[in-house]
Amino acid sequence: MIHFFWSIFFLVLTMALVLAYVVGFASILFMIHYIAVRNWREMADNGRVTSDRMIYIGGKFIVYFLVAAGIAWGVLYLDYVLAKKWEIAYVHSNVAAACNRSMLLFFALFLLFLITNTLRLNREAAVSGDGFGRYYQTRFFRKLIVACLVMMLTVYVLQLQKWTGKDNANLDAKQYWVPGQVLNGFRLVLTTFIHPEIPVMIPSNLLQQWIYDQGTKYLPENDGEIGVWQNSWFHYHYSRRDRKPLFIGKGSPSDLMVNILDRQWFCLETMATKPFADHQMEVEHYYRDYPSLALSYNLREGWYSGKLVASAARLAQMKKYVLRSRLLSQWLWELGEKWQTSEKTLRFLKKHPK
Structure with missing residues (x-):
């Protein structure tokens, strides 16, 4: 309770x-x-x-x-x-x-x-x-406020029904996932038009982080779901529009980009190597969102070598990241095989081929 x-x-x-x-x-x-x-x-x-x-x-x-x-x-x-x-x-x-x-x-x-x-x-x-x-x-302003409240309550109830059913797992954590999804939906609307790091986004980003910190306490350590939470609430705002951190230069080092890459790798590794107790979470988020996250990581990993410009040769000499590239290729291949076992995913791919 x-x-x-x-x-x-x-x-x-x-x-x-x-x-x-x-x-x-x-x-x-x-x-x-x-x-x-x-x-x-x-x-x-x-x-x-x-x-x-x-x-x-x-x-x-x-x-x-x-x-x-x-x-x-x-x-x-x-x-x-x-x-x-x-x-x-x-x-x-x-x-x-x-x-x-x-x-x-x-x-x-x-x-x-x-x-x-x-x-x-x-x-x-x-x-x-x-x-x-x-x-x-004015009537317009009052209707706007009421519409926002009704919309958020509706999304909350729908998410609650969707993620706390008898077939779902990690139900204690889902009580945090549900309001987090309401907030994330609003942030997705904002980041359609503005960058996630613009100062106006700070309050919503901080609240999202708080919900994440509280909710993930109740996820088992050996469960891939935490990778879904982090990717959906933080990385997806970048990968869906191929965004980079603000004020970044291809010819300059970026500690921010390296930090993002490390967190993206955590999500990629977690989702690919750990089992999902909640099969619905696995199918609807891991199966669908993994390729875009992998692409975003692959396009930016050159910053591990110091800067993105002419990074291929330097990166090829760094065994740690060469191994990561091989693992990521393997995980993507395995993901393709998992798609073939999920009728829901195949229908989704047929409906959304791109």
Whole structure:
């Protein structure tokens, strides 16, 4: 029962986080619309022609955008100059962290512009009843919130029915897998449009990691399912769109890429060499997702040699990774044989040949 309570707890956290994302994004759009409309009306009352209004309002947003971007770029450049001055060696994780700080600063500055302008205009409009708060009282906004809640509850119930049946295994762990799948579904929507490492993804990534850490405690050590969890929730966001870590250069070393490759290898080895107590998990995730993960690993493993450019010759002299390549080929061959024994997989491959 305690695991079910944890499941509900993580579901509530997921719902709260998703609503925070939705309300935050909607608020940004509302502020942009409110500022534009109020300025448009003020200029119309002053007799300004349409072209002047469009140029002024559009230019206003562009100027603030460029100012915020300029300040963020200046901070990033200062980071680079100081690192060079003190002769700090190039470390990709440090570069990525500096770039992410600059992106966060840019977003904060632009958001500050929106908030200050909205507050000023809202004070002026308070008398007329045309305040900013009306956006949150619209039927559309309320329906949006209700739709999000209903959708998440529906996904949770469907996942609960799917993964906690009499034919499933590791049922205690599944109580964490189910809310984790709800959150991961939302993250998959976001990463369709943005990179998984963009600062706005940090809260959802941290919550996903927490659910993973809690849930995998209840998976047996000799079970391939943990590889599915890690791949589905973390690596798939990269492999499905052939993404690399942010701010990575083919001619530079990357500690971040090496870390990702090590974790990808853990998933590849675990799924291929350990049995699955839950056959449904094996068929629906290991059988289907393994090739894309293997391809992603194979395309990036050159970074083990220091950098991706001209890495084949260097990698061929590293026995550890030569052995890994042979093992991966063997595991893919064995996977193909396993497909032939699964009618469900064969139907899936026939329906989705690519």
